[in-house]
Amino acid sequence: MRAIDRKLLRDFKRLWIQAAAIAIVMACGVAILLTSVGMYNALSETRAAYYERNRFAEVFVHARRAPQSILSEVAAIDGVLQIEARITGYAVLDIPGRIESGMGHIISLPEYGDPLLNQPLLYSGRFPDPSSRDEILVNVPFAEANNLSQGSTVSATLNGRKRELTIVGTALSPEFIYTIGPGSLMPDNETFGVLWMPHVATAAAFDMTGAFNDLSLVLTHNARTEPVIDALDDLLEPFGGLGAHDRSRQISEAFLDAELSQLKGMAMVVPPIFFAIAAFLVSMVMGRIIALERSEIGLLKAVGYSNVEVCLHYLMLAVLIGAAGVVVGWVAGFALARTTALQYAKFFDFPYVIFQVSYWIYAAAALAGLLTTSLGAARSALKAANLDPAIAMQPPAPPRFKRTIIDRIIDGMRLSQPTIMIFRSLLRWPVRSAMTSLGLAFSVATVIATSYITDAMDEIVDVAFYLSNRQDAMVLFSEDVPESAVEDVLDLPGVLVAEGQQFHAAILRNGHLEKHVSIEARHPDADLSRVVDADKRVLTAPPGGVLLATRLAEQIDAQVGDVIEAEFLTGKRETFDLTVVGLTTQHIGLGAYMDQDYLNRLFRQEPRVSTVNIEIDENRLPELHRAIKDTPEISGLIEMNDNRRSFEETIDQNVSVMNGIYIVVAILITIGVAYNGARIQLSERSRELASLRILGFGRGEVSYILVGETMFLAVLAQPAGWLIGTWIASAMTSGFTSDLYAIPLVLTPRSFALGSLVVLIAAFASAMVVRRRLDRLNLVEVMKTRE
Amino acid sequence: MSAVDHTTSEQHGTSAPEGPDTPEVVFRTLGVTKVYDTGEVQVHALAGVDLTLFSGELTVLLGPSGSGKSTLLNILGGLDHVTNGRVWFGDTELTDLSDRGLTRYRRDHVGFVFQFYNLVPSLTARENVQLVTDIAPDPMPAHEALELVGLGHRMDHFPSEMSGGEQQRVAIARAIAKRPRILLCDEPTGALDSSTGVQVLEALRQINERFGTTTVVITHNAEIQRMAHRVIFFQDGQISETRVNETRIAPSEIVW
Helix, strand or coil: CCHHHHHHHHHHHHCHHHHHHHHHHHHHHHHHHHHHHHHHHHHHHHHHHHHHHCCCCCEEEEEEEEEHHHHHHHHCCCCEEEEEEECEEEEEEECCCCCCCEEEEEEEECCCCCCCCCCCEEEEECCCCCCCCCEEEEEHHHHHHCCCCCCCEEEEEECCEEEEEEEEEEEECHHHCCCCCCCCCCCCCCCEEEEEEEHHHHHHHCCCCCEEEEEEEEECCCCCHHHHHHHHHHHHHHHCCCCCEEHHHCHHHHHHHHHHHHHHHHHHHHHHHHHHHHHHHHHHHHHHHHHHCHHHHHHHHHCCCCHHHHHHHHHHHHHHHHHHHHHHHHHHHHHHHHHHHHHHHHHCCCCCCCCCCCHHHHHHHHHHHHHHHHHHHHHHHHHHHHCCHHHHCCCCCCCCCCCCHHHHHHHHCCCCHHHHHHHHHHHHCHHHHHHHHHHHHHHHHHHHHHHHHHHHHHHHHHHHHHHHECCCEEEEEEEEEECCHHHHHHCCCCEEEEEEEEEEEEEEEECCEEEEEEEEEECCCCCCECEECCCCCEECCCCCEEEEEHHHHHHCCCCCCCEEEEEECCCCCCEEEEEEEEEECCCECCCEEEEHHHHHHHHCCCCEEEEEEEEECHHHHHHHHHHHHCCCCEEEEEEHHHHHHHHHHHHHHHHHHHHHHHHHHHHHHHHHHHHHHHHHHHHHHHHHHHHHHHHCCCHHHHHHHHHHHHHHHHHHHHHHHHHHHHHHHHHHHHHHCCCCECCCCCCCHHHHHHHHHHHHHHHHHHHHHHHHHHHCCCHHHHHHCCC | CCCCCCECCCCCCCCCCCCCCCCCEEEEEEEEEEEEECCCCEEEEEEEEEEEEECCCEEEEECCCCCCHHHHHHHHCCCCCCCEEEEEECCEEHHHCCHHHHHHHHHHHEEEECCCCCCCCCCCHHHHHHHHHCCCCCCCCHHHHHHHCCCHHHCCCCHHHCCHHHHHHHHHHHHHCCCCCEEEEECCCCCCCHHHHHHHHHHHHHHHHHHCCEEEEEECCHHHHHHCCEEEEEECCEEEEEEECCCCCCHHHCCC
């Protein structure tokens, strides 16, 4: 090994704490890059493989009841490769060992052979015998959550008739990677299950012999989706078609896709911030090393090392630091990606995860890391290369301090000498001071930007569950029923209040823009389920129009007063012109609201309801569940309390894990910045501080200068950190917005305080660690050395 | 203008070599000036220096601080550029060389010894020498160079573990390890006490005699001139006097 390389390694060893502080920041960037890109690839590759192997359909449509005879016409649509007609419906489930009723999504299996599309992947047991009337296959998460296995029975109320069903197998399906029941916000596998039944039995149960109500299609390779969807809608129009759609509106796929784009966004935004901080730290440390090694640089040149060799020598030091960061980042990223993968496995029901972070991602992360540190060191290394050897051999000129207007201000403030020293040094290196402060500000921002999610989620829960949907449960019917059903529900045991509500699938059009939505209609005096806007005001949809969620209005470019077209896909399936009578900001879904009486008048129908919202006497809950399980007309009961519980649990788990990770990250950044800053300060000032000690200053007084400067910069970083945090949070808010939900920008003093506290404590601790070196300073030695 | 011919004790031909015994010219400078522009004032470090140095000679440059000795040494060593004038190393004109050419020149021909040793603290004595042997075209082994200066037993010690005299001898070993044609020493004993200084001077004399290395030593210490072949006095950026020693004394006889 060449002597100059040995010097490199020794320098690296000597600087290891500083190098580690930088390497860890770099490692964070690499780890997050690997995790987000790795997870993104794992999820999208798994999804692609799963969809391909299990023939996930490309176009979906639901109808009320369509005769099988039209299937040949569907198959004849240009571009259609394969079709599969099914019968689907909902059923109230009586699960053994549970008081609450559950809800089942029933799907028919083909009469002959295996399913062509959306094939369930058998996990245990077998498929039901096509001729059996009571055998079912259930989805794995439901079976596991309820301890159901082969041979267990579940009783289900199918279209008003209660039946005992026997589980003969469990399966997973590409249609239910994100298994969420109707009206729910989060998967709840205890109360929602998917049940596959033989075709004959399903047809008999839902009175669908010779008919179907659900159609899936796969298109030929080059086919365009739009014309097929249009042709399908025309064909199914007479049979209550609810509008065909591609995968983007398939609910499981929509959630999965939203998650994937979040991961992608994270991969693009977060790592560059870490890389930038690492580059800054490298440039700060390298700048100081070059200043300290001035005479060594002169010597290297004097003995004949070329400018390029000297430049490379210092660049290599930065590369070593970067390499250490990259290796730690690789390991951490691999572990973190696996942990995240497990976390995702709880959310998404994949039969397998193709977790394989390809080598090129490792290579790209390494390249990005090394390039960043080299870039950070470039200026200093070039400076070293350009240093004139004759000048380098002489001690550097003392830094120039000039009197400026600020000095006059400082004078006016009658500060102590040590305090003046702090200010002078900050002003002498304004860029470095500003960058140090900015680095600390990013730490503050990191905490704020993650901690705000907690508050945002609290806000969503608060608005969605405690202000908007205050009902204890929703009673579902297999189809709309006369409003008198509300009275019947009120007669059920334990029901204190009952209010009816209508839901209609509809297409809203404004010019060329259109959107599939669900229109909710309720009475203005409804108290259990209300429309609440972002300011927590209760709104009622006035008669004579439709009230739209702001995000929906934006998508179809509608303003208050505009007349839009509403094509109802349920009820009488008529098209009306509706005036937009108001807008409301909402967090979840794309809501459209109407006055129920106005809707009934439009439809020229007797008052009807789709669901009944109820308030329950908790003590009589078991009685109510028993009654519901035995009430044939009711197709399901959604318990909002279950919903709240599962939503809050899931959010709590994920958010606290994320918060924990990012607080650690913020601490690491702070240590990286504050420790290095203080070390450099100590190195530059050791003579000065030693002189003060010789002059009779105590250790505390001298430490004050060192710690004071760090803390002054840390305090200065707070407002900037709050601003950057707010900016990142609002960028995340708009980044996370999808049709499914919008995260509100809720910034509480708690987040700001947490961010500031974490960073101030970490900065203080870092400075105190450096302070200990001050105690070990050999006063005589320091004064004797040159420079 | 010319200072080279200011010989007081004995006339010594410098303008042209005479006869077969006349040693080979190593350095020749013509009207060299060096002006440092500090913005407010111009400092004339060298104000027209004409000088010839011969192969195998040990020359001592004497003069007060700021008289231009170090500036000249840096220029001869290819560390600094002249403002005006010309400098030759043998047949090569140094003032014509690019930065790359000067680097190559230093790497191949010049050894430096500095007042503050300028050892790399993170490298051992042997490694400090290797810093040079790694890149020189025909170096001697590092241990041999260290043995030459009497440090064969201290090879694996770090600079912080050595005395000042030892450190300076490592610096000399490092300078000679490349078998340089010229050895330039700027105040090599400036930071040392008398007895360690003598050890260092002894090492320099040995190298000069054994390898015939042309050696230039800058010093404040007038006693040291007595070990030189030739002594050049500097005053205000010019050569005020050149003296050739008829008899030289051994470093061990020098006291200060």
